[in-house]
Amino acid sequence: MTASILLAHPYPKSFNHAIFHTVQKTCEKNGVHVYAHDLYEEQFNPVLTRQELGSDRSNDPLVNQYAKELVESDILVFIHPNWWGQPPAILKGYIDRVIRPPHAYDFPDNDSGGGLPIEKLKGKLGVVYNTSNTDEERENTYFCDPLDKIWGKCVFGFLGINRYHRKMFRIIADSSENERKAWLQEVEAEMTDITRK
Ligand SMILES: Cc1cc2nc3c(=O)[nH]c(=O)nc-3n(C[C@H](O)[C@H](O)[C@H](O)COP(=O)(O)O)c2cc1C
Secondary structure: OEEEEEEOOOOOOOHHHHHHHHHHHHHHHOOOEEEEEEOOOOOOOOOOOHHHHOOOOOOOHHHHHHHHHHHHOOEEEEEEEOEOOEOOHHHHHHHHHHOOOOOOEEOOOOOOOOOOOEEOOOOOEEEEEEEOOOOHHHHHHOOOOHHHHHHHHHHHHHHOOOEEEEEEEOOHHHOOHHHHHHHHHHHHHHHHHHHHO
């Protein structure tokens, strides 16, 4: 079993980093082959280039490496804070540049892109860990949990990935050390369960 684990948070002491390390450690402990990337640390450039838009190839070695790993992985784990109801720009750029035709999805020869995609990543499992500072009721009723739609429908749904698990940890700003410890134990238990299936 292989997992790609992608982290989008700039601060090494963040709770997002703690989740990232827990996911990575748990996967490795359970014999999963891991590709783990801290997008800020690796200085990933999130901007889809003009060259890439007009082509099936990228000249950026990081894009090509992430794309190869994406296709090889059985489990795709994304870890990021809720920023304006969206992933941070660096991860949005990963989606734009790495989750691309022809390896992630494509369109039939007679379709210029207006129809339904050919799903190339079917059968994989998508996992998302988020953090935020909004309580659950306000997130669900006022904001309508945009991250659930982005990941569940716009990204994984579009790619034919229908096994999808997401968890939001909240409220980080008011959380105690004990609470954060317990949350990391939850991550460890979930990832153990996922990787033993
Ligand atoms: C640019 C930016 C936008 C944010 N937007 C939201 C938001 O829309 N909803 C929310 O609940 N928190 C928002 N936050 C707060 C972050 O989600 C919060 O700081 C983070 O989840 C805490 O995790 P950490 O300890 O790993 O940094 C935002 C923070 C930043 C810096």
